[in-house]
Amino acid sequence: MLPELKSALIKNLKEKAYPVFSFPDSAIPAASLWTASRVWVHHFREIGLKAGDRVILKIPESPAFLAILIASIWENLTLCVLPPNEDVADKVAFFDARLSISNSSDQPYNISTTDLLNPDKNAVQARETHNVPTENQLFIVRSSGTSSNGRWSVLSLKSVLSVLNSHLPELSIQDEEIILSVLPWHHSFGLVLDLLPALLHQVEVHRITDGGKDLAQFISKIYELRLVRLNAVPLHIIRLLEADSQILVFIHAGIIGGACIPEKLVNELNESKMRVGYGQTEASPGICLGGVGHFHPNGLGFPLGCSVQLDAENQLYFKGSNAFSGYWTEHGFIKNEQEFIPTGDIVHYEKDGSLSFDGRIDDKIKLVNGREIHPLELENKLLKYFPELIDVCILTTNFEDLALFILPSSPSFKLTEKDLPTALGSLGSLIKHTYYLSPSEWKKTPKGDKNRIKIKETILSE
Numbered sequence: 045m046l047p048e049l050k051s052a053l054i055k056n057l058k059e060k061a062y063p064v065f066s067f068p069d070s071a072i073p074a075a076s077l078w079t080a081s082r083v084w085v086h087h088f089r090e091i092g093l094k095a096g097d098r099v100i101l102k103i104p105e106s107p108a109f110l111a112i113l114i115a116s117i118w119e120n121l122t123l124c125v126l127p128p129n130e131d132v133a134d135k136v137a138f139f140d141a142r143l144s145i146s147n148s149s150d151q152p153y154n155i156s157t158t159d160l161l162n163p164d165k166n167a168v169q170a171r172e173t174h175n176v177p178t179e180n181q182l183f184i185v186r187s188s189g190t191s192s193n194g195r196w197s198v199l200s201l202k203s204v205l206s207v208l209n210s211h212l213p214e215l216s217i218q219d220e221e222i223i224l225s226v227l228p229w230h231h232s233f234g235l236v237l238d239l240l241p242a243l244l245h246q247v248e249v250h251r252i253t254d255g256g257k258d259l260a261q262f263i264s265k266i267y268e269l270r271l272v273r274l275n276a277v278p279l280h281i282i283r284l285l286e287a288d289s290q291i292l293v294f295i296h297a298g299i300i301g302g303a304c305i306p307e308k309l310v311n312e313l314n315e316s317k318m319r320v321g322y323g324q325t326e327a328s329p330g331i332c333l334g335g336v337g338h339f340h341p342n343g344l345g346f347p348l349g350c351s352v353q354l355d356a357e358n359q360l361y362f363k364g365s366n367a368f369s370g371y372w373t374e375h376g377f378i379k380n381e382q383e384f385i386p387t388g389d390i391v392h393y394e395k396d397g398s399l400s401f402d403g404r405i406d407d408k409i410k411l412v413n414g415r416e417i418h419p420l421e422l423e424n425k426l427l428k429y430f431p432e433l434i435d436v437c438i439l440t441t442n443f444e445d446l447a448l449f450i451l452p453s454s455p456s457f458k459l460t461e462k463d464l465p466t467a468l469g470s471l472g473s474l475i476k477h478t479y480y481l482s483p484s485e486w487k488k489t490p491k492g493d494k495n496r497i498k499i500k501e502t503i504l505s506e
Contacts, residue, residue, distance in 0.1 A: 049205060052244050053114060057081075062220060062246040065110060068253060072107040077114070080107065080161045084115035087155075087163045091170050093142060095120035096177025098184070100135055100144035102126040105229050105253050108161050112145060114243070117182065122198075124184040125230045139184065139372060142170040175376045184372050185232050187325035196372040197232070197325040204236055206365035207323075207330035210349025212241060214333055215297070217273070219246040224265060224272040226252045226280060232329040233302055237321070238275045256280050259287055266294050274318075277302040278309060279492025285312055292316045299333070303491040304401050307341040307428065314338070320345045322399070324387055326368045326380075331360075331387070332399055341424065342401040344391065352399075353384060359405050360387045390418065407496060409440050411474075417446065422468055429467040432457050435486065437494050438475070441504065445476040449499055451486045479503055 056063065060074040072080070093099070099121050103109055116123045124139045126132070132149045135141070144154045153171045155163050178184075183199045217223075223242055227234030242249045250269060256262045256276075263284065266272060274280075274295050281300060284291045292312060301321035305313065319336050322344035323329035331352065334345030350364030361384040370380040390402040403420035410416050419438040426436045426448075437449040450459075458480075464472035487498030 049117060049201065053078075053117070056244050056246065057114070060246070063242055063249060065107065065242075065249045065251060067106060067251050070107060072110070077107065077110055080111035081114035081118065083162060084111050085118050088115060088119050088121070088143075091143065091168055093119060093121060093170060094177065096122060096179030096181070097143070097170075098122045098124055098139050098141040098173075098178060100124050100126060100132060100139065100141045100146065102128070102130065102132055102135075102144070102146040102148065105251060109229065110243070111161060113239075120179065120201075122178040122181045122184060124196075125235065127186060127228070127230045130186075136171070138374065140171075140173045140175040140376070142173055143168070178377060181369055183232075183235065185230060185235060185325060187232075195325075198369040198372055198377060199232065199236075199325075199328050200369045203328040203366050203368055204240070206349060207236055207328045208240060208244070210366070211237060211330055211333065212244070214348065215241065215299075217241060217245045217247060217297075221247050221296075222269050222272050223247050223249045224252065224269060224274045225249055226256045226262070227275055227277070228255060232325040233275070233321075233323070236328060237299060237330070256283070259283055263288055263291065266291060270294060271296050272298075274298040276300055277491050278305055279303070281309060281313070281318075282306075282492070285309075292318070297336075303489075303493050304342045305339055307424070310339045310341055322401075326385055326387075327362055328366045328368060330366055331362050334398065340394070340400065342420075343394070344399040344401055346398050354391065354393075357405065358390050358392060358402065360389050360391045360399070361385060362387065409438075409443075409446070411440065411443055411445070417471070417474070422471060426467055430463075434483075435494055437496060437499050439496060439500050441477070441500065446474045447477040447479065447503070448475045449479045449481055449503070451481050451483065455480075455482075 057074040057078040062074055064073040099116060101112060101123055124141060126135055132144050132146045136144050146154060147156050152169045155168055157163060180201050181198050182201045182204050184196050186196050187194045225238055227238045229235050229239050252262060271294055275298050278300060296317050298318045299321035300318055305320055314337055316337055320334035320339055320343055322332040330349055332345035333348045350362045350366050352360060352362050354360060363384045367385055368380060371378045388405045390405055391399045392402055394400055403418045408416060408418055422438050423436045427433055432453050434453050435451040439447050441447050464475055485502060487495040489495045
């Protein structure tokens with residue numbers, strides 16, 4: 045497996061002009077990136093790192109990030125890629141890492157320099173570790189936590205290559221095409237399906253380092269480049285369309301994943317060249333991929349590169365070579381022993397064989413009388429029936445009845461006594477409390493989904 049990836053990196057980087065990565069303050073072509081990665085390879089060897097040693101990486105997305113990533117793959121290290129809010133010292137102890145690379149630590153085992161393309165030659169002492177090396181484990185990355193319970197997943201070389209091998213033929217990336225990269229590289233979606241494919245193709249990559257928060261800059265870059273491939277979460281597309289309803293004509297390919305496709309996006313996306321993707325960090329992260337311009341509300345696409353099955357509650361399970369190796373916990377590496385891995389997602393099959401999302405197993409509400417409620421189904425009905433609503437959330441605060449939280453487009457919007465029974469039938473009678481929230485009170489996850497736990501906490505605290 046490793047020789048296969050090494051050969052691909054040599055073929056695509058050594059003495060090549062493309063891929064070229066352009067950042068706001070710098071750019072680096074393939075040949076220079078290859079040279080920089082060799083400097084890091086030699087530095088890792090001088091420090092005494094061995095295959096399977098865990099290395100913490102917490103630096104901005106930059107040419108140095110790319111060089112360190114390639115060198116880590118070359119030396120068969122396990123790269124623990126940290127989000128910006130993680131503490132380096134805490135995670136060195138947590139992962140029992142031998143080395144950290146960051147600009148926020150002065151420990152003897154840390155490499156910190158203003159020029160990370162040319163690491164300091166000052167003495168760096170690798171830590172003594174207690175856990176065994178994690179050889180052939182490529183990355184340890186944190187899941188975004190669909191249910192606010194993010195965990196650290198260990199992704200093997202085999203699992204990552206499996207997803208690349210299943211997805212890259214479908215994506216049909218062409219030589220010298222332009223990729224606009226906005227997904228975070230510390231998450232599996234951005235790392236495996238955005239960054240690695242770019243490294244393995246002769247493309248031009250333009251990196252937006254703020255995650256698309258500066259919307260004017262985001263749109264300006266699309267217009268400047270004219271025709272781009274863009275992988276994104278639905279929130280990116282919603283914000284782009286709100287600012288410019290014609291923006292999708294400049295996106296010729298890309299995956300939308302990481303969260304549900306809301307109904308208000310479907311018509312626009314069905315006219316686009318994009319496709320839906322679905323996966324989890326535990327799947328490295330590929331489970332499903334949809335057809336180009338084929339969208340429906342909450343659609344996930346067709347299983348790709350793995351086998352899937354549903355249990356009695358319609359929870360989706362997957363198995364295959366894309367499966368993660370296990371979790372890293374406070375007790376060290378906990379190996380995955382399950383053949384079929386539960387996703388926690390409740391789904392159903394469409395007539396064409398694709399899958400659609402119905403909710404999370406941990407969002408399901410079971411009332412004290414034994415009745416089970418899937419809130420997403422009711423929420424979708426309300427959003428379809430009342431176009432004045434931006435979003436809704438159904439929860440229970442007492443497990444006896446339901447509470448409805450509403451984010452209206454206008455503060456004057458109010459439901460009448462007959463509205464809920466009309467929209468929801470008999471289930472409308474279970475809603476005993478209705479709360480109207482402002483945009484500042486409407487809590488969201490980093491993906492842009494409603495954060496059920498935070499919304500509930502806000503009301504309970506009041």
